[in-house]
Amino acid sequence: xxxxxxxxxxxxxxxxxxxxxxxxxxxxTARAALAPTAGAAWALAHYARHGAIxxxxxxxxxxxxxxxxxALRLDNDVLTVLRRLGIKRLGELAGVSxxxxxxxxxxxxxxALRRRxxxxxxxxANPLLRLDQLLGRVPEPLLPVTSRPIxxxxxxxxxxxxxxxxxxxxxxDLANAMIRVLEARGEGARRLELALWRxxxxxxxxxxxxxxxxxxxxxxxxxxxxxxxxxxxxxxIETAQLRASWSEPLSLSQSDLDAAAEDHDTALAACIDRLxxxxxxxxxxxxxxxxxxxxxxxxxxxxxxxxxxxxQSALAFHTRPLKLLDRxxxxxxxxxxxxxxxxxxxWRGTVREVCRVEGPERIAPEWWxxxxxxxxxxxxxxxxxxxxxxxxxxxxxxxxxxGGVPDWFLHGLYA
Numbered sequence: 456x457x458x459x460x461x462x463x464x465x466x467x468x469x470x471x472x473x474x475x476x477x478x479x480x481x482x483x484t485a486r487a488a489l490a491p492t493a494g495a496a497w498a499l500a501h502y503a504r505h506g507a508i509x510x511x512x513x514x515x516x517x518x519x520x521x522x523x524x525x526a527l528r529l530d531n532d533v534l535t536v537l538r539r540l541g542i543k544r545l546g547e548l549a550g551v552s553x554x555x556x557x558x559x560x561x562x563x564x565x566x567a568l569r570r571r572x573x574x575x576x577x578x579x580a581n582p583l584l585r586l587d588q589l590l591g592r593v594p595e596p597l598l599p600v601t602s603r604p605i606x607x608x609x610x611x612x613x614x615x616x617x618x619x620x621x622x623x624x625x626x627x628d629l630a631n632a633m634i635r636v637l638e639a640r641g642e643g644a645r646r647l648e649l650a651l652w653r654x655x656x657x658x659x660x661x662x663x664x665x666x667x668x669x670x671x672x673x674x675x676x677x678x679x680x681x682x683x684x685x686x687x688x689x690x691x692i693e694t695a696q697l698r699a700s701w702s703e704p705l706s707l708s709q710s711d712l713d714a715a716a717e718d719h720d721t722a723l724a725a726c727i728d729r730l731x732x733x734x735x736x737x738x739x740x741x742x743x744x745x746x747x748x749x750x751x752x753x754x755x756x757x758x759x760x761x762x763x764x765x766x767q768s769a770l771a772f773h774t775r776p777l778k779l780l781d782r783x784x785x786x787x788x789x790x791x792x793x794x795x796x797x798x799x800x801x802w803r804g805t806v807r808e809v810c811r812v813e814g815p816e817r818i819a820p821e822w823w824x825x826x827x828x829x830x831x832x833x834x835x836x837x838x839x840x841x842x843x844x845x846x847x848x849x850x851x852x853x854x855x856x857x858g859g860v861p862d863w864f865l866h867g868l869y870a
Contacts, residue, residue: 467508493597494589495519498526498545515590520546527585533572537582548586606640606699608632615654615691619683622651622692626679629697630672636699643668643705649679651686652694659686663732666760667724668703674725681732727759748818750779750866774816774836776846776867783864786847797835797847802865807845811838815849830857836869844869 471487478485488499490509499507502522509518519526522545524537542548551568572581578588587593608629616622626649637643645668651659661682669675730739740756743763747753757763787801796812814835830851838844846867851858 471508490515492589492591493595494528494585495591497528498522498589502526516546516549519589520544520549524548524582527582527589528579529582529585530577530579533580533582536571545586545589548582606633606636606642606644606702607696608636609694609696611694612692615688615693617688617691622683622686622688623676623680625692625695626683626697627672627676629695630675630679633675633697633699634670634672637670637702637705638707640702641704641706642699642702643670644675644699644702646699646701647675647679648698648700649682650696650698651692652696653688654690654693657689659692661686663728664701664736665724666727666731666758668705669724670705671725674728678728678732681729724760747821749821750775750818751783752821776844776869778870779846779867780865783848783866786863786865788847788849788863797837797849797863800847800863800865802845807839807843809837810840812836818848828857830855830861834866 467489471489474487475485486500488496488503488507488509490496490499491511495509495515498519499509502525507518509515524542524545524547525534526545527548529537537543537548542551568583572583578584584593588595610625610629612625616625629649633644633647644665646662646664649661653659661679663675663678663682665678727739739759741759742754743757745753745755784802788797789799790797796809798809800807800809812835815833816835818832818834820829820831832848832850833852834846834848836844836846845865846869847863847865849861849863851861853861
């Protein structure tokens with residue numbers, strides 16, 4: 456969508472054709488439109504025929520009146536209100552709002568619409584404001600999207616290198632240069648990508664992700680050193696490049712005067728980075744509590760140093776086993792009555808006699824995220840003759856109208 460007027464030789468048709476060819480050369484499918492305002496260009500690009508042009512100096516509603524009100528870039532709830540009012544086209548909205556040929560006509564209707572949407576300050580929630588922007592009656596300034604270059608340093612070597620000691624020196628030089636670039640931007644690196652160009656044209660790439668933003672050149676050098684053991688230099692490496700594809704703001708800090716003192720968070724992040732490089736990017740995680748009373752949803756995993764989300768759960772987790780099965784396993788249970796206490800069960804081919812039972816702990820399904828047919832659970836803490844303790848539950852109760860005979864599952868083990 457191109458808001459504007461004639462800006463190239465050949466006219467507006469030639470401009471749109473040039474835009475379409477440019478996208479086609481890059482294997483992109485594009486719908487281009489030209490209009491005096493950004494709103495009209497967006498409406499034509501999304502809801503008019505391909506290559507639509509809104510000529511200047513003419514009544515825009517004659518060309519745009521048949522477009523749906525969704526062409527105004529409105530929120531879904533606003534579109535629902537307009538449909539209930541019987542307003543489906545831009546021409547209908549313009550007539551109700553008094554934006555047609557007679558601006559003074561139906562002023563009361565426009566006031567009614569204004570009152571209905573007066574509390575909506577967002578342009579996407581105000582159809583009258585969007586219509587005025589489309590018609591050019593209200594300015595809609597466009598903020599240009601400026602891309603910020605990715606921090607990058609590169610070294611072209613005078614002679615190709617083949618030995619590891621020389622490569623380590625190049626990596627150290629790149630790391631120090633990258634730190635200077637990041638300091639000038641007030642940022643720290645979270646992801647670094649190293650590319651090594653060999654003489655034969657092959658490119659060797661290595662990438663590391665850091666647990667926290669850093670500007671420690673020695674730490675970066677040490678992490679890359681653990682990833683270069685399998686690099687084949689071939690006839691030699693002639694170019695090395697280091698890019699920080701992910702960086703975050705990092706304020707300057709004064710170094711501790713006591714060299715023996717070390718910041719705890721920095722040391723922890725460095726330890727996590729070393730383990731991640733050695734074991735893999737998904738090997739180091741931390742458990743966090745989730746706001747759910749369903750046992751398998753009450754805990755999740757996230758990055759080690761990621762902020763912990765607030766949990767609204769206040770369950771007594773000390774009464775639950777530390778080890779939960781990845782998936783609750785179906786067991787066969789013998790009990791005195793349909794809703795009675797289990798006395799014997801079979802799990803993984805072995806029958807276990809129940810000596811002690813505590814419970815039940817009833818857990819209802821989360822109605823806001825599950826189907827209405829989901830059954831509740833009654834959990835029991837049981838102990839067998841050998842002293843082993845289990846956490847089992849009965850799914851559903853007899854006569855609840857959500858299934859047949861309840862099933863029993865083993866969900867966890869006590870140490």
